[in-house]
Amino acid sequence: MEEKPEDSIVLKSREPTRIWIIILLAIGAGMVILFGLRSLHSYRRIHEAGVRPFALHPDRRSPHVATDVEELRPWMTVPQVAKMYAVPEDYLFQVLNISPAENRHKSLQIINREIKPGVKGYVIEKLKQAILQFQREHSLPEHAPAITP
Amino acid sequence: MSALTEFLLSNVVTYGAPVFGLTLLVAAAGVPLPTTFLVVAAGAFSQQGIFDGLPAFLLGLVGAILGDSLDFWAGRYGRRWVLRRFGGLVSWHRAEVIFHRRGGLAIYLTRFLLTALALPINLIAGTSGYSFPRFLLYDVFGEATWLIVYGGLGYLFGTQWELVSDLISNFGGLALGIAILVAGVYLWHRAR
Numbered sequence: 517m518e519e520k521p522e523d524s525i526v527l528k529s530r531e532p533t534r535i536w537i538i539i540l541l542a543i544g545a546g547m548v549i550l551f552g553l554r555s556l557h558s559y560r561r562i563h564e565a566g567v568r569p570f571a572l573h574p575d576r577r578s579p580h581v582a583t584d585v586e587e588l589r590p591w592m593t594v595p596q597v598a599k600m601y602a603v604p605e606d607y608l609f610q611v612l613n614i615s616p617a618e619n620r621h622k623s624l625q626i627i628n629r630e631i632k633p634g635v636k637g638y639v640i641e642k643l644k645q646a647i648l649q650f651q652r653e654h655s656l657p658e659h660a661p662a663i664t665p
Numbered sequence: 666m667s668a669l670t671e672f673l674l675s676n677v678v679t680y681g682a683p684v685f686g687l688t689l690l691v692a693a694a695g696v697p698l699p700t701t702f703l704v705v706a707a708g709a710f711s712q713q714g715i716f717d718g719l720p721a722f723l724l725g726l727v728g729a730i731l732g733d734s735l736d737f738w739a740g741r742y743g744r745r746w747v748l749r750r751f752g753g754l755v756s757w758h759r760a761e762v763i764f765h766r767r768g769g770l771a772i773y774l775t776r777f778l779l780t781a782l783a784l785p786i787n788l789i790a791g792t793s794g795y796s797f798p799r800f801l802l803y804d805v806f807g808e809a810t811w812l813i814v815y816g817g818l819g820y821l822f823g824t825q826w827e828l829v830s831d832l833i834s835n836f837g838g839l840a841l842g843i844a845i846l847v848a849g850v851y852l853w854h855r856a857r
Contacts, residue, residue, distance in 0.1 A: 535857060541849035547842025551835050558832035565828060587824045591671035596678045599715050600824070623675040 523596075585644040590625035597624070601647045611646040612639060670699050674706060681716040686724030688818050693732020695784050701815055701837065701855050708819025709826035718820070724810055729808040730775075730801070733787050737800055740791020747792045761793045770802045776807025777814060778840050 589599065594612070600641040609616045612627065619627055624639045632638040676684050692698040704725070711718035716820055751757040764771070768790060775783040790800050815833060819826045 537852045540852065544842050544844075544846030544849050547838060548846060549842075551838030551842055552833040555832060557838050558828070558835050562825075562828050562832060566824070584824070589666075589667070589671075589674075591674045591678075593675060593678055596710075598714055600713050617808060622681045623671070625671070636680055654721060 521607060558611050571585055588624070588640050590624050590628070590640065593621065594627070595620055597643060597647070601651070603647055603650045607650060608643060608646060611642060667699075670702060673698065677703060677707065678715060682720040682724045684800065685721050686728035687719060688728070689725045690732040691729035693729045693783070694735045695732075701780060701811075701833060702816040704812055705819035705826050705830040705833060708816035708821075709823050710819075711816070712820045712823045718811075722816065725812050725816075726805070729811070730804055733783070733804050733808070734797075736784055736787030737791040739785070739789035741794075741797075742826075743788075744792050744794065745764065750786055752795060759790075764789060764793045764795060764847070769799065772800060772803035773807040773810075776804065777811035778837070780811075781841050781843055782844075 585601075587600070592600075594608050594616075595605050597603070598608055605616060605620070609619065612619075613633065614627065614631060622630075624643070628635075628637070628639040673688060675815070677688065685703070688698060688703060689700055692700040707716075708718070708719050710716050711721060768786075771782075771786050772790060775786045782800055818833070822829045
């Protein structure tokens with residue numbers, strides 16, 4: 517009869533079965549193909565857009581000031597837009613005909629919902645026109661003024 | 666861009682570094698939030714002068730480390746239960762030995778390259794009895810690398826950060842796929 521040492525730790529072996537390894541390999545291969553293609557697509561988009569570090573828009577006179585109004589997004593706030601495009605905040609609030617105190621922390625999307633609920637993109641469109649007009653009338657400063665919290 | 670991402674971006678822009686740090690803490694603690702996207706955006710906002718980069722970096726680093734530490738201690742808290750359930754398995758003991766030997770690299774790489782595995786690695790580090798000061802050391806270096814590299818890319822590419830962020834996100838998925846494939850090949854050879 518075999519004797520078992522009392523104080524030794526009994527370790528059981530549970531190796532991963534082949535089927536689990538195959539599933540793991542399939543997931544890995546799938547991810548490599550999917551994300552590999554997506555990475556390639558993203559790289560092409562960047563290449564086509566001509567994105568470079570500190571790239572300057574043809575009209576841009578300073579890397580700190582944006583001029584392409586197509587970079588406006590619904591999640592942005594009015595002070596952020598003012599800072600990005602070196603346009604006074606008050607001017608933008610005036611164009612939208614809203615109070616700065618009540619709206620400086622709201623996103624453009626929320627402002628749009630409040631002032632023109634039925635017209636999607638109204639605020640962004642209005643700001644685009646205002647920025648372009650302001651930039652036509654004024655020369656761009658080298659550095660934009662700071663946002664006041 | 667999802668409504669959640671837009672909500673986070675609006676709040677980071679409005680309230681700056683404290684909200685950025687808090688978001689990284691919540692995400693590191695296990696809530697799935699698009700933080701790499703947010704780090705790239707923070708770099709771009711810093712370049713545009715929308716907020717100051719240094720406080721954002723410091724609060725982001727503190728937030729991420731606190732979140733990771735919470736996971737680590739959750740793992741440590743569950744150690745007794747895990748040992749009762751798996752402690753008798755050869756594979757568990759082998760995994761513990763390997764983690765103690767190579768865990769530092771795993772902790773470092775999962776902070777910025779294989780970010781999807783950061784939470785499981787934090788829990789495993791806690792559960793396997795890995796030393797907390799050592800965990801903290803690799804965690805600080807890893808999170809600092811994450812913030813500097815991705816925030817730096819946002820800073821470099823400025824208003825074009827969304828395109829760059831898209832590439833980073835896909836590249837992260839590719840890196841994870843490669844890691845899974847390598848693990849699968851390793852297990853296959855060992856099983857033969």
